[in-house]
Structure formats: C-alpha cells, structure tokens
Amino acid sequence: MNKSIKGFSKLSKEGKIEWLVTEHFENPNEAREVIETYWHADKKRQKIHDDFIENTITNFYLPLGVAPNFMINGDVISMPMAIEESSVVAAASKAAQFWLHRGGFKAEVISTKKIGHVHFMYEGNAPKLRKFIEANKKQFLEDTRSITANMRARGGGIVDFALVDKTLELDNYYQIEVGFETCDSMGANFINSCLEQFAKTLKNLVEGSEEFTSEEKDLQIVMCILSNYTPECIVRAEVSCPIDQLDEGTGISPAEFVSKFKRAVQIAEVEPYRATTHNKGIMNGIDAVVIATGNDFRAVEASCHTYASRSGKYSSLTHCEVENDIFKFWIEIPLSLGVVGGITSLHPVVKLSLEMLDHPTAEQLMKAVAVSGLAQNFAALRALVTTGIQKGHMKMHLLNILNQLEATKEEIEIVKNFFQDKVPHHSDVVQKFCELRGIKSPSEIVKKK
Numbered sequence: 001m002n003k004s005i006k007g008f009s010k011l012s013k014e015g016k017i018e019w020l021v022t023e024h025f026e027n028p029n030e031a032r033e034v035i036e037t038y039w040h041a042d043k044k045r046q047k048i049h050d051d052f053i054e055n056t057i058t059n060f061y062l063p064l065g066v067a068p069n070f071m072i073n074g075d076v077i078s079m080p081m082a083i084e085e086s087s088v089v090a091a092a093s094k095a096a097q098f099w100l101h102r103g104g105f106k107a108e109v110i111s112t113k114k115i116g117h118v119h120f121m122y123e124g125n126a127p128k129l130r131k132f133i134e135a136n137k138k139q140f141l142e143d144t145r146s147i148t149a150n151m152r153a154r155g156g157g158i159v160d161f162a163l164v165d166k167t168l169e170l171d172n173y174y175q176i177e178v179g180f181e182t183c184d185s186m187g188a189n190f191i192n193s194c195l196e197q198f199a200k201t202l203k204n205l206v207e208g209s210e211e212f213t214s215e216e217k218d219l220q221i222v223m224c225i226l227s228n229y230t231p232e233c234i235v236r237a238e239v240s241c242p243i244d245q246l247d248e249g250t251g252i253s254p255a256e257f258v259s260k261f262k263r264a265v266q267i268a269e270v271e272p273y274r275a276t277t278h279n280k281g282i283m284n285g286i287d288a289v290v291i292a293t294g295n296d297f298r299a300v301e302a303s304c305h306t307y308a309s310r311s312g313k314y315s316s317l318t319h320c321e322v323e324n325d326i327f328k329f330w331i332e333i334p335l336s337l338g339v340v341g342g343i344t345s346l347h348p349v350v351k352l353s354l355e356m357l358d359h360p361t362a363e364q365l366m367k368a369v370a371v372s373g374l375a376q377n378f379a380a381l382r383a384l385v386t387t388g389i390q391k392g393h394m395k396m397h398l399l400n401i402l403n404q405l406e407a408t409k410e411e412i413e414i415v416k417n418f419f420q421d422k423v424p425h426h427s428d429v430v431q432k433f434c435e436l437r438g439i440k441s442p443s444e445i446v447k448k449k
C-alpha cells in the first residue's frame with residue numbers, strides 16, 4: 001500500500017478531498033457526502049474553521065452541553081462543557097445541584113506565574129556566567145521592551161529571571177528560567193517571543209564580552225520555549241459541609257458515606273493505578289470546560305499530570321479531610337488559561353461559552369474550571385462508593401446504543417422505560433430492540449421513518 005503524495009498542502013480544498021476520497025475509500029461518494037454534510041452552510045463561517053489549521057477538509061463535531069447551578073463564591077454560573085463522553089455533563093449538573101444547597105464551591109487563585117526557558121550548553125565557569133547575567137539584567141529587559149510593551153500596559157510582563165545550573169543532570173546544560181505574568185491571555189506566543197529575544201541577547205552579550213574565553217563564547221542555544229508545567233499558576237477549589245448534610249440519595253448513612261468517600265480519595269493518593277483513573281475523571285470535567293472556552297487542553301492535561309507527580313509518585317489531584325464532623329473536599333491544580341487571544345475571539349461557539357460564563361477574566365475561568373474538575377470527581381466517587389458507576393453510565397450509554405440502531409423516538413421511550421430498573425448491557429438492549437421490531441437479529445434491522 002502506498003498512499004503518499006507530494007504537495008498535498010498546495011492542492012485546493014476540493015483537490016485535497018478528491019485525492020483523499022479516491023485513494024482511501026471504497027465508496028468515495030459516501031465519504032465525500034460525510035465530509036460535505038459537516039461543512040457549515042454559511043461559507044464565511046466555514047472559512048473561519050478552515051483557517052484554524054492546515055489541510056482542513058471538514059469539521060469534527062463535539063456536543064456542547066451545559067451544567068447549570070454551579071455556585072462559586074456566592075455567584076451561580078452555568079458551565080459550558082464540550083465533551084463526547086456520556087454522563088459527564090449529567091454528573092456535573094448533579095454535583096452542582098447537590099452543592100448549591102450546601103454553600104456552593106469556594107475557589108481562589110493562589111498564583112499566576114508562568115515559566116519559560118532558554119535551554120543552552122555552556123562549557124565554562126558557572127559563577128562567572130551567573131554574575132555576568134545578573135550584571136546585565138537591565139539589558140535583557142531592555143531588549144524585550146517592544147515585545148512586552150502591550151503586556152506591561154495590561155499589568156503583566158516579565159516577572160523575574162535567573163540562570164539555572166543543570167550540569168549535575170546533563171553535562172554543560174544551563175537554562176535561563178524566565179517568569180511571566182500574562183494577565184488574561186495564556187501567553188504562549190508572548191512568552192516564546194520574549195525567550196527567543198533573551199537567547200539572542202545572551203549570545204550577543206557573551207560574544208561581545210572580554211570576560212569570556214573563546215570556548216565559553218561558543219555557548220550553544222539549544223531551544224527557547226515556554227514550559228506547560230505551571231506549578232506557580234495554581235488554583236484551589238473546595239466544598240465543605242457538616243457530615244449529616246451528606247444524606248441525600250446515597251442509600252447509606254452520612255457517616256458510612258463519608259468514611260467510604262475518604263477511603264476512596266486516600267486510595268487515589270497512594271496508588272498510581274487508581275490515581276490515574278481518579279484524575280482522568282477529574283479531567284473529564286476540566287477538559288470539557290477548557291475545550292468549550294477555546295483553551296489548550298493538551299497543555300492543561302500535561303501540567304496537571306506533572307503536578308500530580310510532583311512528590312516523585314503519581315497521586316490524586318483532590319484531597320479529603322473530616323474534622324469536627326465537617327466534611328471538606330478540595331482540589332489544587334495548575335491551570336494556564338486565557339480568555340483573550342488564540343481562538344477565543346474567532347470561534348463562534350467559544351465566544352458563546354465565554355459569554356455564558358459572563359465574560360470571565362482568566363482568573364475567574366481558572367476557578368470555574370477547577371470547580372468543574374472537583375464536581376466531576378465528587379460525582380464519580382459518590383457513585384463509585386455507593387451504587388457503582390455502571391448504573392448511571394449505562395443509562396446514558398443506552399441512548400447511544402439506540403441511536404446507533406436508528407431507533408425511533410417511540411422505540412427509545414419504550415426501551416428506556418424497560419431498562420429503568422435494570423443495567424442496560426449492550427446485548428440486552430439490542431435484543432429488546434429486536435423484539436420490539438419483531439426481528440430476530442440486528443442484521444435484520446430495517447430503518448423506520
């Protein structure tokens with residue numbers, strides 16, 4: 001099989017689709033139909049999406065759901081969530097509703113510093129280099145003045161920088177570590193531009209100085225890049241209430257519920273296998289809001305998982321404590337988010353999500369996202385330690401199965417009612433559906449209008 005092509009990116013959109021469907025699909029017309037069905041009817045709107053990335057052929061839809069009733073520091077907001085996994089939005093809504101009547105969520109931004117590095121190799125005297133960089137701090141800042149002007153006007157900019165000696169980990173390896181305040185933007189372009197200027201200034205200053213030997217002047221810049229790990233850009237969210245208020249719908253006593261819930265968190269704190277799934281559930285809530293608001297969920301994921309490993313062992317991002325009969329459950333995570341820049345003002349649905357959140361600042365969005373993660377984890381653990389997770393999950397999954405079978409509205413209602421008090425396993429749902437249509441097996445399924 002050889003499906004390589006030269007100059008694909010230079011083809012027109014039509015040319016790309018033509019090559020793709022004829023080379024890759026048994027039924028090119030069917031493939032073309034799917035591609036074209038998901039184009040936006042309004043060409044101007046489609047063009048916005050076409051231009052986000054390269055070689056766009058169509059749009060990949062994700063549902064945008066809403067989880068209302070999230071009380072955060074006294075304000076009640078509706079959470080926009082873009083996610084494909086059934087039951088995430090339902091779980092978020094349930095947790096929001098539960099805490100709405102128990103004081104809501106408290107959230108605070110602890111720090112907002114982002115970090116980037118000039119990574120370089122230097123074969124020379126480290127204290128001399130350190131002193132030299134210290135003595136030339138003004139020049140480094142001066143050389144970035146035009147890049148930082150707008151950010152400084154908004155109250156941000158370069159916060160600090162220092163030489164970091166990494167030679168114990170890798171021969172001749174040093175960094176200039178730079179701290180940034182990027183206000184309402186995630187700041188990736190801003191940070192990387194500053195870092196590239198730092199590298200130029202470093203090279204120029206060292207080369208032009210009498211203090212360095214020719215070997216030292218041969219310092220090599222390896223790369224300049226922000227770090228997606230932001231342990232100094234931290235938000236904390238919390239819920240708490242007297243234990244006896246945790247009595248709703250668990251089927252067990254509040255004391256037993258709290259004891260099992262706390263154990264579940266402790267297990268995630270000590271056991272990486274469980275911590276991974278526990279944190280995955282948290283990311284269900286976090287990613288959904290991060291995507292809906294046009295932020296970089298890969299960066300957020302990477303940062304949160306590094307943070308979860310900061311002790312040297314991967315662990316839970318949430319924690320639980322019971323003191324004086326008060327249940328307290330909290331999350332503390334690094335979140336680097338923006339509400340300006342990127343696609344925030346380009347993607348119509350992102351704009352809608354941000355307006356739904358009442359045009360938050362980056363700090364307000366950090367709080368909402370952390371709360372969404374905590375709520376999701378609360379809902380998951382609550383189900384896990386009581387009814388088990390499958391009951392709720394499979395209920396939502398039922399609809400997916402029925403949609404796959406192209407069931408009619410009436411058929412969906414009948415099958416849903418049938419499974420109201422049963423776990424809807426895939427094969428059972430298919431069997432019930434077949435019975436309803438009076439057919440023997442799924443292969444006989446015929447479309448009903």
Ligand code: MEV
Nearest residue numbers: 277278280281380381389
């Ligand atoms: C499923 O997407 C997420 C859960 O597995 C999370 C958890 O186990 O805590 C339910």
